[in-house]
Amino acid sequence: MSRIQQPAAFAVGLLLISAASAQTDPGVRAGAVNGQAAATATSPLPLASVTANTPQGVLEFFADGLDRFQEVDNVSGGTGGTGLGPRFNFNQCAACHSQPTFGGSSPANNPEAAVISAGIVSAGTNSIPSFITANGPTREARFPFFFNANGTANTAAPNGGVEDLYTVSGRADAGACSLPQPSFASAAAANNLIFRIPTPVFGAGLVENIDDSTLLNNQSAQGGSGLGISGTFNRNGNDGTIARFGWKAQNKSLQLFAGEAYNVEMGITNEVFPQDRPLPGEEVLGNGLPANCLNLAKKGYPEDITNFAATTGSDQFATNASIPSDVVAFSMFMKLLAPPTPSPTTPGGATSISHGSAVFNSIGCSVCHTPTINSTQASNVTPSLGNAPVNAFSDFEIHHMGTGLNDNVSQGNAGGDQFRTAPLWGVGQRIFFLHDGRTGNLLTAIRAHSSNGSEANAVVSNFNSLSAASQQDVLNFLRSL
Amino acid sequence: MGARDFVLAGLLAVASAPPPPAKVPAGVILVKGAWSSASDSTTPVPEAGKVTARDYHSDYFQLTYPFIEGWQQKFAGPPPSDRGYYVLAQVEPVGEHSGSVLIDAQDLFFTATPAANAVELVSYTASHLRADYKVEHPPTEVTMAGRHFARLDYVSPVTDLHWTVLTTQMRCHAVQFTLTSPDPTVIEQLIAGMQGMKWGDNGPLCVKDYKKVLNRVDPILTDRRFNSIPVRVVIDTSGKVKFIHFISSFPEQARSITEALQQWRFEPYVSNGKAVEVETGILFGVQPNR
16 A cells, blocks of 8 residues: 555545444433333333233232242242243243343343353353343343254254253252253354354234234235335144234244243243253153253143132132233233333433334334334233234244344244244334344344345445434334334 | 264363364354345346456346446445345445445335335335435436436435435346445445446346146245245246245255246247247245335
8 A cells, every 4th residue: 555545545434433323222211111201110011901900800810920920930849830840041031031121131231141050050060151131132142053962062953942051969959969061161162162142032922813814914015126025924733723922923822832941941830831851962862851950840731820719719719810920921921011111212212212203114224124014903811902903013934134133033933033023112212133033233234134034134234324323213213112 | 972072072071182273264153044046147137246356247137337547346245135126235345434335126026015126126225215215307318328228316414415216126126226425426436337337138028927827736834944946936827836046945945936937837838839948936935025
C-alpha cells in the first residue's frame, strides 16, 4: 500500500466502524413487567376474562397453577413436592421461566449455576458444566449424535435427546442411587453438544386455540416467493394436526408440553409421561436406569397424579383447583396467562417504534413473524381465549434457518436446521435470544438468521440495505414488544 | 464389559481420560428433515445449479446468469420446499450493501398460487401486494437476452427500497429474478447485466397432470408424516419412468415411492405423431393448502 493511499483506507475504516456501531440494541426494556402495570416479577397477569373470574372458579385455577409453577421439588420427603430426578436440570419450573416474570424465559442470574451452593445437588457427585454460567442463559443440553465406543461421535446415529445436567446422587433423600453426569466436556470436545433455553409461555393459551385452518390460510397468504421463504408445519404424528409448542413446534398441546418438561427437565413422572426417564444412551443402548434409582420418591408411579383425596374435602385438597395433577395445573397456568403488552413509546419514542414496525413489515420480517393471526376459535375455557387476535409475531411454521443455527436435532418432521418462527411478543424484556441463548443482542440475533441454507437470507439482506436510522427503528420496535 | 457398555462408557464421565474424539463437522446439516433427492445423480435438477465468483449456471434450466462486477453469492439458499419452491441463487455486492438479486423458481405443477404460468404469477403478485408496497410499474412483458419476461416494479415507501421482479417460464417453472435496492440506478445496472444471460431450451416436454397411467402401484408410506411429497418424473418414450426427482420427501418415503413408480406404466406421450419423453408432476402424501 502506498503512503498516499493509507489515509483514505484509514478513513474508510473509521466509516465502517461508525456504521457498525450506529445502531444498537436498546437492551431489556425497563418499566412495567410485560408492559402491564399490575404485573410483578413474581405475579404475571392472567387473561382479562380470568381476572374477571369468568367462568366462575377459573381464577382459582390460575392462582393454583401459578403456585404450583413455583413449587420446589425434592426427591423424597421434606416440604414441597417429591419425585425429583433421578436426573434433572432444575427443581422448579419458575426458576428458569422467570424473565421478566414467572412464565418467561432465562433470568439474568442463572439458577442452574447455583445448584451446589443452594444444596440442590451434591458437590461430591456433580459439577457445574462449563456452559452453565452465573449470568448466562438457563440451558438444557443435547448430544445430536450417539457416541462410538472410542468416544467419537457417530454421525450415522442421530440422538438429540435431552442430557440432564445433574443427578440426585449424593443427596440425602436419594438413597443409594448413583448416577454419573453425562460427559459434557467430551461432548463439547467432539462438537457434539447443543443447547436450548426455555421458551416463554405468555399468551400460550391463545396459540393453543388457533384452528389449523387459520394457520393454513395464513401460510397461503404469506407470499414468501421473492424473499426465499417457504415454510411448512410440524405435525403431530398421532392425528396429523399442527403442532405448535417448543423450539421446533414439536409439541401439540400445553398439557403435552408440561408433561414432557416435568419429566425431562425435572425428572418427575406424570400422567402424560409415566416412566422415569433414562438418558438417551441409557435407554437406547443400555438397560435403562439402575433399580436403585427407581421409585426414589417411594410412592410408586407416576409421581404426579390427580389428587383423588381432594374429593374428600380434606384440608390439604380443599378446592376444585387442587384436584388436577401438577401437569394439568401447569398447562392451565400457561393457558390462562395473558400475553405481554407492547409499549407504544419505549424505547426510542412512538415515532421510532411506529416507523420500525412499518420497516419490519416492508423488508419481509413479518412474512414469518406474522404480527397478528386472526383469530382464535371460540373457547370453551374462558372468553378471552375465544375469537381473539393472536399478536404473537409468528406463523408457527418451521423454517430452514441454515447452517448457522442448525443444531442437528430432529423433532417430529423438523430437521436439524428447521425451527419454529419464534414468537416475538415479549421480546422487549427478554435477555437471551435464539434457541440456545447464544446472544443477548438483538442485532446479533437478526444477523444470525443469515447463513447457508437459511430462508431468511433475503430478508436479512433487505435489513442490511436499510439506513442506520431505520435499523435502529426496527430494534426499538422489537424492544417495544 | 460388553459392547453396549463400551458405548455407555463413551457417554458418561469415567475416571480414565477418553480418547480424543473426532469432531462433528461445524456448519453442516447432517440431520435433515424432508429434503430433495433423485433417482440418479447425473440427470440435472433445479436445485443443483452452480455458483462461481462470476456467474450462476443451471444445467436443468440451461441458464447462465453472469454477475455484475463486484457481486457474488454470500449464502446458498434453503432446500426446495414441499410446494415446489426453489431458491436458486442470491447475489449481493461484496463491499457496501447496495442491494441484492434473488433467483428463485416455482414449480408450476405444485404452486400454491392460483397461476398457470409466469405471467399469471406476476399478475397475481401485483394484485396481492401488501399495503406496505406501492406498484411503480404494473406487470408488462419485456424481452431480455432473447427471452420473454413479465416485469413488475414496486417500492416500499417506508424504506425507499425498490423491487423489480422479472419472471420467465422454463420447463413448467416460473423462474424469477428479484432485484432489490434502495437505489433505482443499481436496479437498472442489474437489469442491464441480465442482458448477458444465456439460455438453452432442450429439456423434455413438460406436461401438467399427465394422467394416462396404464399401470399404477400406490406406494406404501409406513410413517405417518402428514407431509406433501411433490415429485417430478421423466417418462420415456415407452411409457416407463426414467427419472424421479423428489422435491421434498423423507428418505423412507423416497424409497417407497421409487419402488412404486418403477412399476408404473404410462401411455407414451405423442407429439407430432412421435412418442417423446415427457416431464410431469405427481403429488404424494397430503394435499397442501391452496
